[in-house]
Amino acid sequence: MMRCSSSFFAAATAMPALALAFAAIGTQPAIAANQAAAIAPVGPGYADLADLVLSAPVIVDATIRSATRIKGAEAASVPPGQQRFYIEADVTALVRGAGGVPPRVGYLLDVGLDARGRAPKLKKMRVLLFARRVPSAPDQLQLVAPDAQLPWSADLDARTRAITRDALAQAAPPVITGVGNAFHVPGSLPGEGETQIFLTTSDNRPVSLSVLRRPGEQPRWAVALSEIVDEAAGPPQRDTLLWYRLACALPDTLPDASTDQLQGSDAEIAREDYRFVLAALGPCGRARQVPTANT
Numbered sequence: 001m002m003r004c005s006s007s008f009f010a011a012a013t014a015m016p017a018l019a020l021a022f023a024a025i026g027t028q029p030a031i032a033a034n035q036a037a038a039i040a041p042v043g044p045g046y047a048d049l050a051d052l053v054l055s056a057p058v059i060v061d062a063t064i065r066s067a068t069r070i071k072g073a074e075a076a077s078v079p080p081g082q083q084r085f086y087i088e089a090d091v092t093a094l095v096r097g098a099g100g101v102p103p104r105v106g107y108l109l110d111v112g113l114d115a116r117g118r119a120p121k122l123k124k125m126r127v128l129l130f131a132r133r134v135p136s137a138p139d140q141l142q143l144v145a146p147d148a149q150l151p152w153s154a155d156l157d158a159r160t161r162a163i164t165r166d167a168l169a170q171a172a173p174p175v176i177t178g179v180g181n182a183f184h185v186p187g188s189l190p191g192e193g194e195t196q197i198f199l200t201t202s203d204n205r206p207v208s209l210s211v212l213r214r215p216g217e218q219p220r221w222a223v224a225l226s227e228i229v230d231e232a233a234g235p236p237q238r239d240t241l242l243w244y245r246l247a248c249a250l251p252d253t254l255p256d257a258s259t260d261q262l263q264g265s266d267a268e269i270a271r272e273d274y275r276f277v278l279a280a281l282g283p284c285g286r287a288r289q290v291p292t293a294n295t
Contacts, residue, residue, distance in 0.1 A: 043156045046163075046239040047248050047286045053163045055144045056130035058097040060105065061152060062089035067122040070108075082110045083119045089127070095157075096164050107131060107141040109149055126152040128160060147288060166241040173225060173242040174201035176249035182258040182274070184266040191215045195273040197258065199250075211273035221277050235280060248284035250277075 043049070053059065070084040078084045088106050107129065111119050130148040134140035143149060150156060166172060180198040187193045192214055199207040211221045222233040223242065236242040254274040259267035 043150070043153060043159070045285050045287065046159075047244055047284050048288050049156075049159060050163050050167075050241065050244050050248075051286070051288070052130040052144065052148055052150075053096075053160060054167055056096065056132065056148065058101065058129075058131045058133060058141060059095035059160060059164065060089075060091055060097070060101060060129040060131065060141070061093040061095060061157065062091045062105065062127055062129055064089045064122050064125045064127060065104065067109075069119075078110055082112050085109050085111065085119070085122065087122065089129070092126070095128070095161055096168075101141075102139045105129075105139055105141050107143060109143065110146055128152050128156060145288075163241065171225075173245045174203050174205045174207065176200070176207065176245050177202055179251060179255055179258050181261065182254060182267075182270040184262060184270045184273070186266070187214075189215050193269065195270050197254070197270070197274060197277075209274075209277055211276060213273075219273070219276055221273075221280060238282065243281065244284070247281040248286065250281075252278070 044052070064087055066088045067085045068087075070086055075084045085108070086106060087109050088104060091101055091103050091105060094101055109122075111122070113119055128150045129141060130144050130150075131141035132144055134142050176199050178200040180200050182195065182197040184195045185193060194213070195209075195211040197209040197211075199209065201207055205225070206227050208224045209221060210224065211219055213219045221235055223236060223246065224233060225242075236246065254271045259270055262270060
């Protein structure tokens with residue numbers, strides 16, 4: 001073992017909660033895919049789903065009871081090719097949300113139109129909602145992103161619950177905020193050595209990467225979530241929260257500041273080992289745009 005350093009209205013007259021929700025829609029981040037993707041029967045990949053789960057204090061399994069189209073000034077900010085609806089939905093299950101939610105909730109939704117300019121049929125659709133509460137309106141939710149309503153499926157429900165459990169677990173991996181110092185110790189044989197790369201985190205918990213090279217063998221790497229590096233540890237499994245934290249947060253190259261304390265050859269080996277870790281992790285695989293704070 002080795003020691004390391006450190007989420008309304010009954011009429012068109014608006015309530016304050018509705019005004020809050022309208023204002024919030026105008027500040028949502030841009031989404032790369034067309035809004036129609038939010039109701040298309042294709043589930044998101046792990047990184048996109050994790051982004052939604054981690055940014056949503058409330059996650060609800062619900063069935064849409066009614067969809068009322070909003071026109072006029074309240075729909076002035078709707079992008080071209082979309083329509084805004086006020087949705088009322090009956091809650092089937094609460095996946096995440098301290099304090100619970102009422103049996104019926106309302107929220108705003110912008111949806112894409114088809115080639116004939118028609119909105120999809122929303123009534124009776126079972127959906128998963130990734131949302132936050134609207135202040136002073138217990139039965140109102142605000143989607144965390146324009147595409148944060150997804151069509152329910154057993155697979156999507158199971159994956160959402162798994163990520164939620166992992167994120168709320170006491171031992172959940174921390175948010176990676178950057179790369180700290182890197183060190184390389186050459187071995188006694190040519191091509192032998194070990195590199196350690198320390199990462200910075202949002203809560204200052206220790207996380208480090210280690211790469212071990214031996215002559216005639218493939219390099220081995222591992223991640224440690226404590227100050228003690230277990231030599232039997234290995235890399236994280238793909239599509240897990242730890243993999244996501246690393247693959248979706250690490251920069252493409254090792255920062256120059258990380259190798260300031262290394263000699264030229266050791267610094268180059270550290271950079272090579274960092275590239276090896278990134279290649280082993282593989283791409284994050286995001287297909288939607290999110291604020292960096294959600295990751």
